[in-house]
């Protein structure tokens with residue numbers, strides 16, 4: 001039984017989908033004004049694994065992750081660089097999609113954009129006004145936080161406590177300092193016609209409407225980084241309660257922070273790292289291995305040591321798989337029936353137990369490591385082809401979840417297989433010069449020997 005840590009209740013809960021056999025998931029996507037940083041890579045990798053595991057369990061997954069292409073930061077960046085906002089957002093949307101794939105994640109099949117959801121956003125705000133949950137002041141529209149009894153449930157805060165901590169803003173149009181902006185009249189940047197002003201929506205409203213526009217109902221899982229819990233997700237929930245009378249998602253999942261050399265990442269500390277920076281040194285599989293080796297709710301630390309050991313880890317597993325696959329291939333046994341013995345079956349049970357425990361990828365990676373060890377043992381022994389087949393299939397299934405892309409191999413051609421046989425014969429006959437020559441020939445064809 002899969003259990004999920006629900007940030008809304010702060011408890012591990014059994015996962016029971018709203019519709020049997022189906023999982024609906026939404027993960028907040030990037031604001032596209034810059035290259036994404038390594039902190040952004042964590043939800044990209046982790047929630048991809050969550051989706052993969054649901055697929056592994058046989059669920060039909062509907063996965064949506066948006067593109068925030070309307071935001072103050074975009075307007076500021078476009079002005080600063082003297083470029084058109086649309087040009088800026090399309091450049092960084094494309095860069096984001098490339099980074100997602102370089103990290104070994106699949107793009108969400110649905111990636112709605114704010115700019116393409118504007119009529120729905122305006123209709124949603126109108127409805128909140130009609131229901132008394134929003135009010136207009138001089139072209140701006142605000143959400144009336146005090147009207148909602150549930151406000152503060154996700155971040156576990158009460159309105160009175162929040163008020164004590166709230167900054168007193170110069171904006172006196174709000175009835176209450178905690179009221180947040182649904183629509184903002186603007187003079188600068190991209191803007192749309194609305195019943196209230198020429199302006200643009202607030203970020204919290206964008207996500208709620210994109211979710212409703214796709215799913216038209218409460219969803220199973222809403223994910224994102226821990227930093228989005230308050231106010232972003234709290235405000236998404238508030239609007240959903242007000243407009244749809246449900247809390248938007250049944251399970252809320254938040255991943256922990258990424259630190260750099262044990263420090264918070266920030267531009268001012270000069271330790272800000274984009275995914276692209278890191279990809280010049282390490283491949284996506286290494287970054288993924290590193291991230292998945294820590295439980296997603298724990299903070300994770302970026303350091304050269306951590307990345308180097310992740311690299312060794314994934315190489316070791318990859319070599320074990322390749323060696324086993326090669327043995328099967330050379331024996332023309334790639335399609336033989338597997339023999340799942342007790343030891344192998346236990347690995348599968350252990351892997352599923354780890355993943356069922358709130359997607360504990362750290363433990364799942366340990367099981368993968370054990371699997372690589374067993375695979376090496378089996379490959380070294382004579383025969384054992386049916387067991388190797390079972391192990392290869394199992395490691396490949398693990399990899400479909402973890403996405404390390406360790407198991408994407410092609411069978412050797414008949415000509416190459418003949419070369420392997422000739423090399424083996426030369427070695428048996430102690431004709432090492434010939435064996436070496438064949439080895440070189442194989443390597444020239446890009447085949448590891």
Ligand SMILES: [Zn+2]
Pocket residue numbers: 028029207232
């Ligand atoms: Zn969001």
